[in-house]
Amino acid sequence: MGSPQEKYRKLQEILRAMGSVLVAFSGGVDSTFLLKAACDTLGTGRVLAVTATSPTYPESELNEAKRLAAAIGATQVLVESNELEIPGFSHNPKDRCYHCKSELFRICSDKAREKGFSFVADGSNTDDLGDYRPGRVAACELKVRSPLLEAELSKSEIRELSRELGLPTWDKQAYACLASRFPYGTEITGERLNQVERCEEFLKGEGFRVYRVRFHLESARIELCEAELPRMLEPTLRRRTLDFFRQAGFTYVSLDLQGYRTGSMNEG
Secondary structure: OOOHHHHHHHHHHHHHHHOOEEEEOOOOHHHHHHHHHHHHHHOHHHEEEEEEEOOOOOHHHHHHHHHHHHHHOOEEEEEEOOHHHOOOHHHOOOOHHHHHHHHHHHHHHHHHHHHOOOEEEOOOOHHHHOOOOHHHHHHHHOOOEOHHHHOOOOHHHHHHHHHHOOOHHHHOOOOOOHHHHOOOOOOOOHHHHHHHHHHHHHHHHOOOOOEEEEEEOOEEEEEEOHHHHHHHOOHHHHHHHHHHHHHHOOOEEEEOOOOOOOOHHHOO
């Protein structure tokens, strides 16, 4: 299998062979690491970061992506991708991610052709081979490369290497777009996305590091990491949370005793 450092050298070989690359850049752990590796390996002139703004992408994440791209020294282009306009997306079918990624990668492919970049790359890694990932199908169909996956890098190795490279994202919580907070079949609207985003920003502002607000019509289900669960039961914080979530439009607010886990909406 090789050490993380050996896999990083393999990643650099893959990137050098690509020549130039457009990175689908969200500002998350994986795409930030890929962007940094690409810029360090190829030089900033042969790399372009493309970030899609959309109703499912929180303002705070966009601002962080801008800061990260600037810190790395990468050229960044913002493009608009409104998933709510994709036919069928708002009905939240099980292949929702497929439609979203198809739109994103189509925009990226057009931009790569326009700007003269050889490949489009995303931050998929070996951890993405588990769980239910219809977005991977879209990547394969549109010939999007996944250099981290090709180098056999896992999420934990990407975090370790990110730390060595001095990237602030090395311990950032895994992020998925806001659409992942809704059960399949529940309609996704701009208003509901805003409702979830406001509540998650509240939890972030209260100092929680790992959190999700799952939308169940009039109910909000809060997922926190196991270590942070007890804090939410502190009376004044519990009351503050309840008041804020109710003002945001939820009638009931529950704390998931199982805690945070990726893909909890796939459990059914």
